[in-house]
Amino acid sequence: MHELSLCCSIYDIVGRALALRPGHSVEAVNLQVGQLRQVVPESLEFCWGMVTQDSPLAGSRLVIDQVPVVLDCLSCGESTTAADVFMLTCGSCGGGTITVRTGEEFMVTSLDVVADDVVAPSERS
Amino acid sequence: MGRFHRHDDLSGYATGPDRVIVLERIFGENDRAAAANRRALDEHGIRCVNLMSSPGAGKTTLLVHTLRELASRNIRVGVVEGDIETSIDADRLTGLGAQVVLLNTGAGFGGECHLDAPMVARALGQLDLAGLDLVLVENVGNLVCPAEFDVGAHDSVMVYAITEGEEKPLKYPVMFRSVSVVLINKMDLLPHLDFDLDLFRHNVAQVNPHARLIELSARTGDGLAAWHDWLAPGPGGVRGPPGRG
Numbered sequence: 001m002h003e004l005s006l007c008c009s010i011y012d013i014v015g016r017a018l019a020l021r022p023g024h025s026v027e028a029v030n031l032q033v034g035q036l037r038q039v040v041p042e043s044l045e046f047c048w049g050m051v052t053q054d055s056p057l058a059g060s061r062l063v064i065d066q067v068p069v070v071l072d073c074l075s076c077g078e079s080t081t082a083a084d085v086f087m088l089t090c091g092s093c094g095g096g097t098i099t100v101r102t103g104e105e106f107m108v109t110s111l112d113v114v115a116d117d118v119v120a121p122s123e124r125s
Numbered sequence: 126m127g128r129f130h131r132h133d134d135l136s137g138y139a140t141g142p143d144r145v146i147v148l149e150r151i152f153g154e155n156d157r158a159a160a161a162n163r164r165a166l167d168e169h170g171i172r173c174v175n176l177m178s179s180p181g182a183g184k185t186t187l188l189v190h191t192l193r194e195l196a197s198r199n200i201r202v203g204v205v206e207g208d209i210e211t212s213i214d215a216d217r218l219t220g221l222g223a224q225v226v227l228l229n230t231g232a233g234f235g236g237e238c239h240l241d242a243p244m245v246a247r248a249l250g251q252l253d254l255a256g257l258d259l260v261l262v263e264n265v266g267n268l269v270c271p272a273e274f275d276v277g278a279h280d281s282v283m284v285y286a287i288t289e290g291e292e293k294p295l296k297y298p299v300m301f302r303s304v305s306v307v308l309i310n311k312m313d314l315l316p317h318l319d320f321d322l323d324l325f326r327h328n329v330a331q332v333n334p335h336a337r338l339i340e341l342s343a344r345t346g347d348g349l350a351a352w353h354d355w356l357a358p359g360p361g362g363v364r365g366p367p368g369r370g
Contacts, residue, residue: 002238005241009155012154013147014147017145031151036299037299038270038272038273038299087295087331088302088332106151107148107150107151109147110145110146110147112145113142113145115143
């Protein structure tokens with residue numbers, strides 16, 4: 001539900017990173033999103049289009065890498081991938097004393113940029 | 126021609142897309158603002174508790190009782206009241222001895238679904254922090270978004286009405302994981318419902334085994350003492366950050 005404000009944050013992060021690369025345009029924004037994050041990818045992509053329209057980032061894509069939930073059990077020491085995000089119990093011994101190793105990521109990892117003066121392949125004879 | 130190449134090898138072009146490493150957390154800016162809120166509160170020896178729930182779980186009714194009780198214990202309270210558009214809830218809380226600041230979130234597209242740290246920073250700026258012991262943030266009624274945004278509170282508490290059923294901890298695990306206390310409200314309705322309290326407790330434990338559960342009824346007042354003692358244990362004392370002797 002808060003994808004629009006998240007896209008505004010992503011826009012600011014991308015804008016700052018792009019300022020260090022003058023003369024480039026962004027093709028893709030690569031994100032890491034843990035499965036414990038309550039982010040709906042389709043909604044995020046839709047809002048990205050709204051936030052970037054008529055801006056220097058118009059036409060750029062969000063590429064979302066979903067990170068599974070991996071739990072470390074403090075009882076038996078095993079690391080297991082959670083079968084679903086609703087049962088945050090150890091997949092090995094069933095214990096509930098766990099820490100979340102992965103699954104809470106929410107990060108702009110990188111940008112794919114192209115130099116503005118490179119002629120697009122389709123425009124070359 | 127005939128040269129072996131990959132489909133994406135645009136021969137003659139020195140560069141395809143160039144990858145720029147960023148590695149920046151999307152909540153980073155909010156989290157920095159939240160840390161600044163916590164520092165400002167700590168400097169004044171103020172404890173801050175973030176209250177979250179579904180719409181209609183009883184946050185505002187509970188706060189009416191809580192503000193009266195805390196006033197009688199001589200605890201000076203500020204309330205940050207998040208509401209999408211109206212001042213209805215804030216109006217109910219005025220005149221009870223607390224400083225109340227209303228934060229309408231309706232400036233976004235159709236209203237933000239949560240309070241974030243910069244919004245709460247603006248509200249804290251309108252409170253006289255030197256005259257407060259405790260700040261209660263009443264977040265926007267919503268089980269999804271508020272759990273994602275650190276507002277700078279020291280503790281988060283959820284108000285849960287037993288009319289919501291037993292399964293919500295499994296549907297909204299992020300919210301239930303983010304709180305230290307779950308107030309099980311509307312317990313006076315238990316005889317009239319099929320609500321299975323043991324199953325609800327089990328479901329909460331599945332996602333957050335450390336959560337403290339307090340059964341109460343904001344309508345009848347049953348169980349409120351345990352909640353108020355958790356908020357402010359001891360005569361005139363507020364459990365909370367360091368700085369107050």
